[in-house]
Amino acid sequence: MDTIQLTEIFRDAILTGFKVASPILLVSILVGLFISIIQAATSINEQTMTFVPKLIIVGLMMIVFGGWMLQEMVDLVNRIFEFIGTSI
Numbered sequence: 001m002d003t004i005q006l007t008e009i010f011r012d013a014i015l016t017g018f019k020v021a022s023p024i025l026l027v028s029i030l031v032g033l034f035i036s037i038i039q040a041a042t043s044i045n046e047q048t049m050t051f052v053p054k055l056i057i058v059g060l061m062m063i064v065f066g067g068w069m070l071q072e073m074v075d076l077v078n079r080i081f082e083f084i085g086t087s088i
Contacts, residue, residue, distance in 0.1 A: 009083055016076045020069045024061050031057050 035050045062069075 005083055005087065009080055012079060013076060016072055020072050023065050023069075024058055027057055027061050028054050 031054050032050055035053055039045060039049065
C-alpha cells in the first residue's frame with residue numbers, strides 16, 4: 001500500500017464522515033436557530049429550552065436517516081477492506 005492509496009482512504013473516510021454527519025448537524029443548527037429566534041422575541045432566556053427540542057429532533061433524524069448512515073459506514077469499511085485485500 002503506497003501513499004496514494006492511503007491518501008485516497010483518508011479522503012474517502014473524511015468525506016463519508018461529512019456526508020453521514022451533515023443531516024443531523026444541519027437540522028440541529030436550524031432547530032437551535034429557530035428556538036433562539038423565539039427566545040429573543042419572547043425574552044425567555046431559558047437554556048434548557050433549546051436542549052429538549054434538539055434532542056427530540058436529533059432522535060427523529062437518527063430514526064429516519066439511521067439506516068442510510070449505517071449503510072454508508074458499512075460501504076466505507078468494505079472499501080477499506082478491498083484496499084487492504086488488493087495491497088497484500
